[in-house]
Amino acid sequence: MFAPVRYIEWALKFYGKVPLDLASSGIPTASWSELGVPEPSLDDPSAYAAFRETIALYNDVPRGEVVPALGTSHAVFLAYAAMLSPGDEVLVELPGYEPLTRTAVGLGATVRTFERLATDGFAISPERVAAAVTSRTRVIVVTNLHNPTGVRTSDETLRELAKIAEARGAYLLVDEVYAPFDALPEDGVFHASARKLAPNIVAVSSLTKCYGLGMHRIGWVLGPPEIVERAETAIIATCGHLPLSHAARGAVAVANVGKLSVRAKGILAGKRDIAAQWASTIPNASWSAPTSGLFGLVTLEGAPDLLPRIESWANEHGLLVGAGSFFGVPNGFRLSWATLPTKRFEAALAKLGALLR
Numbered sequence: 001m002f003a004p005v006r007y008i009e010w011a012l013k014f015y016g017k018v019p020l021d022l023a024s025s026g027i028p029t030a031s032w033s034e035l036g037v038p039e040p041s042l043d044d045p046s047a048y049a050a051f052r053e054t055i056a057l058y059n060d061v062p063r064g065e066v067v068p069a070l071g072t073s074h075a076v077f078l079a080y081a082a083m084l085s086p087g088d089e090v091l092v093e094l095p096g097y098e099p100l101t102r103t104a105v106g107l108g109a110t111v112r113t114f115e116r117l118a119t120d121g122f123a124i125s126p127e128r129v130a131a132a133v134t135s136r137t138r139v140i141v142v143t144n145l146h147n148p149t150g151v152r153t154s155d156e157t158l159r160e161l162a163k164i165a166e167a168r169g170a171y172l173l174v175d176e177v178y179a180p181f182d183a184l185p186e187d188g189v190f191h192a193s194a195r196k197l198a199p200n201i202v203a204v205s206s207l208t209k210c211y212g213l214g215m216h217r218i219g220w221v222l223g224p225p226e227i228v229e230r231a232e233t234a235i236i237a238t239c240g241h242l243p244l245s246h247a248a249r250g251a252v253a254v255a256n257v258g259k260l261s262v263r264a265k266g267i268l269a270g271k272r273d274i275a276a277q278w279a280s281t282i283p284n285a286s287w288s289a290p291t292s293g294l295f296g297l298v299t300l301e302g303a304p305d306l307l308p309r310i311e312s313w314a315n316e317h318g319l320l321v322g323a324g325s326f327f328g329v330p331n332g333f334r335l336s337w338a339t340l341p342t343k344r345f346e347a348a349l350a351k352l353g354a355l356l357r
């Protein structure tokens, strides 16, 4: 059974409804006109092949490794459905993004976790992962950039994790929906997909977070042939086939993300440094110090669960941060610079600083 996702329920209650938004984790919504190309015809069946091809070109992988999906959420579902049987184990990072756990459990898997420690700067320790793997582990799951800290994992570490998985006949699933933030591609090609690092790596992503096209649900799974085949079977089982209009829009949007990269860079410019500088002024606070992206994690040493305070800041002061409680860090919050323009961002940080003091 698919249990409610506490984080998503909370996000639906608060995100987009609070004026000083330091919580939302994606580039603000882009309109179709910002792609600079006309809307495509929505009833040309060749769009299915074109969509697959453009996803392959964008990710610099062979076409046969691509399965289109309805956003990263659906891609995660398809990837899990292609890899898991009831009773299998999934090993997920902690802190972590709750749907990666709930979806696996919904499909009958057992979820175990491995910790990314604050004392290691939330880096992944392959030794810790290796120690947590069992003979029933089918998938090791990580986000890159890490949600909620924004910390990047190196290709070398991802290869090590893939080897640990391979020794058990398992896969490494990399949710790389935030990964293009490292080098938003103005040439429209994301050169750094984890899919290319090892045969047993499955990558999922979408145009949601980096490009502001979340409402169009343009996503994909990248994987080896057996995963592609089973993910396609899972599409048939869930909806027969994806909408033709989705493929038509998706093909054009993916082919034109270069313009949205330029837009995203403009929206983010300079704000990560402002956030880091601000965090250094908060007593007893540690900052996850992401090197790219649009959020980082603030943790307050020795603090109790901050959720009640965070909700009161939202309700009484119109200021929202992402409650760490939903990611397994109750004494922390995710701070995002995606939404507010620089001056308002600075004003919101000043207000948050006063509330924290």
Ligand SMILES: Cc1ncc(COP(=O)(O)O)c(C=O)c1O
Binding pocket: 025, 070, 071, 072, 073, 074, 097, 143, 147, 175, 177, 205, 206, 207, 208, 209, 214, 219
């Ligand atoms: C790590 C991660 N993966 C997936 C998603 C969902 O992406 P999409 O909107 O493309 O389904 C999110 C949304 O917050 C996320 O943080």
